[in-house]
Amino acid sequence: MTIDRRSMLKQVGGAGTIAALVGCIGVQEQGTEQPSNSGDGDTESSEPAGTATAWYGLSNTELDLRERAIEAFNEQSSHTVEGGNISEMQDKTTSAIPAGQGPQMFQWAHDWVGDYYQRGFVIDQSDSLNISLDQFTGAAANAVQTDDAVVGLPFSAETVTLIYNTDIVDSPPESFAEMESTMESHHDPDNGQYGLAWPVDPYFVSGVGQAFGGQYFDASQDDPVGLDSEETIRGFEFLVDNLFQYMPNDPGYEPQQVAFLEGNAAFAVNGPWYLAALRDSDTNFEVTTFPSLDGGKFTPLSGIKMWYFSKAMEADDANAAAAREFVEWFVTNEDHLLTRAEEQGHIPVLSTLAGSDDLPGPVRAYSQAVDQGIPMPTDPRMNDVFAAMGDPVTQLFNGSLSPEEALTSAAEEARSQWE
Structure with a gap:
């Protein structure tokens, strides 16, 4: 019996903590060029506060780290993110999003990019982002694009x-x-x-x-x-x-x-x-x-794990701004990404960390292995x-x-x- 490749592309890892992140998360202000990775930035925004929903499908051992990350973000941002651990992500997103009941953002591997964009489940945010795709490895940057649209942002890679x-x-x-x-x-x-x-x-x-x-x-x-x-x-x-x-x-x-x-x-x-x-x-x-x-x-x-921007972002309201701010922090904050690598074995695709000596040995080896492969079409x-x-x-x-x-x-x- 073969194993479902989508299941294998989901991240799996050990339990972790995010105590080191509390007090050192840099969340961008609206209108700045990019979020701070040092955690010294002012987290108050001049824009109206929004509430964004994030969906993800994580194992029990992964939930603690994710929930604490969201908590840390909420404590230091004027925006609020509400997370939901979802089973059967494909079924839920393909039914909820067209009905207007889906989240602003959801996490999955990049191989849905083409299909979901063609079906209108995810949307282009290239004109609204405050960070550049040049901050990521080439494979990761390419993985979140289709037909010149940027439908999400990448944060880690997987391969064997x-x-x-x-x-x-x-x-x-x-x-x-x-x-x-x-x-x-x-x-x-x-x-x-x-x-x-x-x-x-x-x-x-x-x-x-x-x-x-x-x-x-x-x-x-x-x-x-x-x-x-x-x-x-x-x-x-x-x-x-x-x-x-x-x-x-x-x-x-x-x-x-x-x-x-x-x-x-x-x-x-x-x-x-x-x-x-x-x-x-x-x-x-x-x-x-x-x-x-x-x-x-x-x-x-290889697979690239990413946050997708769903059709709910079309409103371009305070809730959409909250989703963008959270995702931009999540994918660029080096402290957070290193915690993920150390505690759960995730492979960063942020250029400053990919293959870095700061990564644990096994994760660094996987980062090198990603360079051997090609991204899933x-x-x-x-x-x-x-x-x-x-x-x-x-x-x-x-x-x-x-x-x-x-x-x-x-x-x-x-x-x-x-x-």
């Missing part, structure tokens, strides 16, 4: 990369040959030992699937589906010939992650949401970038590509289809949805 058990592996592999040698020597499935723990899902394996020049989807092409290209097929052949054999025989997320958490795998491939579970386990680990793949380069899909048709890939990729892992058969089938299914 290589993790190794330091009780088994002395140092990160410098080549795939070195990695394969270690996997081979440790792999003993009869005794519950594995060379590699890696959930087999289109998103998780994209780094190898796209390692030899292929892409799942390229909106710039007349035929955007790249699943059945020679280059993508080669990537999946590499998976079958060199990697699948070292994994537990259940491709699902839970069996794969547990194998590494219990110290029974030399390597794992997973995302930053995995850090909380790793820290709670007895396994000693390090995070690193993937070595070169015999002429290929690990090229995973925002074109709504990408949803059909992922849906078409699910079962064929599982059959590929189980050996019932060859890479060419699996990817040709998936490509045909995706294209059929647009005819």
Whole structure:
């Protein structure tokens, strides 16, 4: 059974505190160029006070940090933000926003940008923002735009990369040959030992699937589906010939992650949401970038977490101003972003922090891994590509289809949805 990629793109992390932020949040005044990151700015605004609603879908361990962030903002701003932890975010936003009952802002990964903008659920705020997209990494800045519209602001990134058990592996592999040698020597499935723990899902394996020049989807092409290209097929052949054999025989997320958490795998491939579970386990680990793949380069899909500006912002009233002010603070306040990185493993996309030595080691490694990949396409048709890939990729892992058969089938299914 494959795991829902949208669930994997949501942030997951350990419990955190925000005490350090209280008293040091810099919230911008209306009309200034950008919010203060030092926390020394005057928080009183000459504009009428507004109340904005923010929706997010967080795990229980994440809620404390979010609620305290909102509380700190409200204490120091003339505006007020009311938060709501929402389950089934897609269902709720697509029903509430058109009915005029949605929030001013909501948090999700960037892959809804194209679809939600086309359907009128989110709106362009490029002429109303007091910060520049130049403050973020290029990938993050691009992720929140579509058709020259800026429909939100980014605050962190996600991707998957290589993790190794330091009780088994002395140092990160410098080549795939070195990695394969270690996997081979440790792999003993009869005794519950594995060379590699890696959930087999289109998103998780994209780094190898796209390692030899292929892409799942390229909106710039007349035929955007790249699943059945020679280059993508080669990537999946590499998976079958060199990697699948070292994994537990259940491709699902839970069996794969547990194998590494219990110290029974030399390597794992997973995302930053995995850090909380790793820290709670007895396994000693390090995070690193993937070595070169015999002429290929690990090229995973990455997600950008962002605040979307919903259709409720069209009124451009005090409530919309409250939403903009909160989001602009949230995405640029370095103290807050570092707390997120330290407590919950989130990867900042603010240029001054991305890859910085101020980040915890594992988060810095993930930040470097993001640079290896490409952002998830925002074109709504990408949803059909992922849906078409699910079962064929599982059959590929189980050996019932060859890479060419699996990817040709998936490509045909995706294209059929647009005819």
